[in-house]
Amino acid sequence: DIQMTQSPSSLSASVGDRVTITCRASQRISSYLNWYQQKPGKAPKLLIYAASSLQSGVPSRFSGSGSGTDFTLTISNLQPEDFATYYCQQSYTTPITFGQGTRLEIK
Amino acid sequence: QVQLVESGGGVVQPGRSLRLSCAASGFTFSVYGMHWVRQAPGKGLEWVAFISYDGSNKYYADSVKGRFTISRDNSKNTLYLQMNSLRAEDTAMYYCAEGCETCHSDYWGQGTLVTVSS
Numbered sequence: 079d080i081q082m083t084q085s086p087s088s089l090s091a092s093v094g095d096r097v098t099i100t101c102r103a104s105q106r107i108s109s110y111l112n113w114y115q116q117k118p119g120k121a122p123k124l125l126i127y128a129a130s131s132l133q134s135g136v137p138s139r140f141s142g143s144g145s146g147t148d149f150t151l152t153i154s155n156l157q158p159e160d161f162a163t164y165y166c167q168q169s170y171t172t173p174i175t176f177g178q179g180t181r182l183e184i185k
Numbered sequence: 186q187v188q189l190v191e192s193g194g195g196v197v198q199p200g201r202s203l204r205l206s207c208a209a210s211g212f213t214f215s216v217y218g219m220h221w222v223r224q225a226p227g228k229g230l231e232w233v234a235f236i237s238y239d240g241s242n243k244y245y246a247d248s249v250k251g252r253f254t255i256s257r258d259n260s261k262n263t264l265y266l267q268m269n270s271l272r273a274e275d276t277a278m279y280y281c282a283e284g285c286e287t288c289h290s291d292y293w294g295q296g297t298l299v300t301v302s303s
Binding site for chain 1: 220222229230231232235244245246247280284286287288289290291293294295296
């Protein structure tokens with residue numbers, strides 16, 4: 079199985095900050111990497127697919143990059159509604175696997 | 186608009202069975218693959234199973250293989266998850282989500298909670 083490792087596990091930041099979350103795959107997955115945002119009590123929401131494609135309706139302050147084994151999610155100009163948990167997901171092969179999540183908290 | 190509505194969750198004793206349903210609307214269900222993903226209380230997301238648009242391909246996480254069965258009825262626009270021999274570690278919110286085998290999932294249901302406890 080492909081292991082997905084996110085870092086950091088948690089992060090404190092302020093409104094207006096720029097933050098970066100990284101995700102590393104245990105083997106090459108091309109660009110089959112997706113990012114989701116989840117708020118308490120809600121289903122995950124797709125932000126970025128295929129490593130760098132912004133899902134329709136998602137603000138442009140979210141961006142993704144990377145290929146192969148190393149990927150990043152960057153959020154520029156943090157807004158209050160961005161404080162949530164973020165997950166990476168590889169869809170290169172089954173079993174599909176997720177990172178352990180990064181909890182983004184308000185400083 | 187696209188809607189996925191899960192149902193069938195509840196409290197069940199270890200070793201018993203439960204069947205979850207996911208009713209789809211607002212899109213052509215019969216041409217989309219579907220996933221089940223679960224989340225134990227306070228934990229991360231875990232993929233459970235996938236079924237292709239026509240039901241011909243099915244894949245499972247090792248943790249549920251041999252106990253859970255994914256299926257679909259395209260005439261009823263409904264996805265199912267038959268869960269047998271339930272264990273305490275199967276306690277989770279179960280989400281259905283659309284998506285092909287190697288795709289992201291644009292749409293997710295709101296989830297149905299399964300609690301396995303004596």
